[in-house]
Amino acid sequence: MKLGFKVSVIIPVYNCERFIEKAVRSALQQPEVAEIVVVNDGSTDNSLKLLKTLQIEDERVKIHHHKNKKNKGRATSRNLGIKKASSNYIAFLDADDFYLENRFKTDAKVFLTQNEADGVYNAVGFHYYRNVSENDANKTNLCTLSQGISPNEIFEAFMLGKGHLHLNGLTLKKEAIRLSGLFNSKLTVGEDTDFIYKLALKCKLFAGVVTQAAALRGVHENNVFSNRKVYSKYHGKTYESLIVWSAKNNVSLTRIDKQLSYLWFFYSGEKNKFFNQLLSWVKIFMSSFRLFFSNLNLKYFPIVNLIKK
Incomplete structure (x- = not known):
């Protein structure tokens, strides 16, 4: 020991x-x-x-x-x-x-x-x-x-x-x-x-x-973890929290990009995809000047993604 x-x-x-x-x-x-x-x-x-x-x-x-x-x-x-x-x-x-x-x-x-x-x-x-x-x-x-x-x-x-x-x-x-x-x-x-x-x-x-x-x-x-509805509800919030924390704690934009990519992929399978992504974008990018003025802003802006499609 x-x-x-x-x-x-x-x-x-x-x-x-x-x-x-x-x-x-x-x-x-x-x-x-x-x-x-x-x-x-x-x-x-x-x-x-x-x-x-x-x-x-x-x-x-x-x-x-x-x-x-x-x-x-x-x-x-x-x-x-x-x-x-x-x-x-x-x-x-x-x-x-x-x-x-x-x-x-x-x-x-x-x-x-x-x-x-x-x-x-x-x-x-x-x-x-x-x-x-x-x-x-x-x-x-x-x-x-x-x-x-x-x-x-x-x-x-x-x-x-x-x-x-x-x-x-x-x-x-x-x-x-x-x-x-x-x-x-x-x-x-x-x-x-x-x-x-x-x-x-x-x-x-x-x-x-x-x-x-x-x-x-x-x-x-x-078990709480057996309740898929509860976990689905908070899964997006968990990643939003992590991304905001990452921005404040000088985590590289490359790693934040990976988190955002995963979060957007998760929301793509939800019924209210566009609304969830837009609400999440507001929570994340409006909480960090660093993210707001980065290239990730437009990359994950839901309206831009909607126009591209």
Whole structure:
């Protein structure tokens, strides 16, 4: 283990009494875990009671709440967890997911041998709590990227559809988050994708274990990610947020061009294609002088594209 390699695991919890004990215990069994920063996001079931029992068993379990114990959502809860974390390394775990044995073993080695590494990513698999069709099962393979991808090319790999990552498989230096920023609390869903893409744009992420799962994502009837309508609604907003952030944080116009190209392609399959593109153009280009006075302005202006056709 890397000397001083201790991890704070951040778990946002909202009404997850069915799964939370398994999640916490899976983190407690990892020798590299210094603390589990649990943010109880206004749960109304027995989640808090279970957490207090776990805290009595192991003092590494730290329980936090939002002001007045309100429900603030996953992004704000993770942000609070980041602020409360005391370790130099941070990892995430959703309350209905769990780590597998040796979750951080390879991460420690990577950080030891790669001084420039801001983070390490690992493959995440799926655990089914409900019956799924063969078609759905085939769609939920490993969340991973190829080990051969350079840290400088991870964002481009995302844009080309070469794979994707999940928060459960990420381990980050806490200082890396200062480069990419916290989670976007304005996004109800897709905040994890937004966060990971920002990391890929600003930080150097190295491969850990990418051919087999280091953690498993629980698939059950209440999963938000199973609700395609919700994700479709916020998918465009996620990319709009990312593009605006990229413009403000001096991401190259070439990379912003790739983001815009993907967003316009996504909207091309929507019913209100022209309206969505026009509204998105206003949100993006009116928020950034840099983009407004770039060649991307006319390239993605919907009326110009309409005339060309």
